[in-house]
Amino acid sequence: MEMRARVPEKGKIIGNLYKHLSPVTLTKILRAVPLMGRVNLFERNFAYILTDVITGEEKSRKEMKRGEIAFMPAGSMICFFLQNTKSYKPMNPLGEVTVGMDVLESCKRGDSIQIESITQLGS
Numbered sequence: 001m002e003m004r005a006r007v008p009e010k011g012k013i014i015g016n017l018y019k020h021l022s023p024v025t026l027t028k029i030l031r032a033v034p035l036m037g038r039v040n041l042f043e044r045n046f047a048y049i050l051t052d053v054i055t056g057e058e059k060s061r062k063e064m065k066r067g068e069i070a071f072m073p074a075g076s077m078i079c080f081f082l083q084n085t086k087s088y089k090p091m092n093p094l095g096e097v098t099v100g101m102d103v104l105e106s107c108k109r110g111d112s113i114q115i116e117s118i119t120q121l122g123s
Contacts, residue, residue: 001026003069003095005115007039007107013080013100015069017118022058022092025071026118029053029078029094035115037078039107045085047104048077049113060090067101069094078115080104 005013019026029035029051037049046064056073064070068081070091080097082105097104107113 001095001118002121003115003118005100005113007103007111007113010106010111011100011103013097013103013113015095015097015099016121017069017095022071022094025053025055025058025073025092026094028055029071030118033115033118035078036112039109039111039113041107041109042079045083046079046081047107047113048072048075048079049115051076051078053078055092057090058092060092062087062090064091064093067097069096080113 001017003015003017032053039047041047064081064085066083070079070093072091074089
């Protein structure tokens with residue numbers, strides 16, 4: 001599935017999300033789209049936005065690679081990884097950023113990320 005998001009005045013972010021990685025989590029996120037949140041940064045390891053999505057751990061792991069997108073159930077956060085990271089909390093993998101890593105890297109605390117759509121690839 002393709003996720004389209006944007007950071008106003010900075011640019012767009014496109015990512016591929018894979019249902020087989022965390023099917024329940026992705027279904028709940030799909031129901032909540034469009035999503036918007038203020039950017040927070042965790043030690044420049046990842047940028048994240050808070051959501052109202054509530055779900056548990058699903059095929060979770062603690063090591064993520066630069067460019068990956070994951071959901072952290074402990075904080076209801078969608079996370080965009082800016083570098084390879086070992087997390088203290090388990091995260092449900094969702095997919096990866098294909099366009100816009102430069103946009104994410106330029107984000108500052110207080111910018112907003114707007115997840116506008118998640119659609120089937122080719123739709």
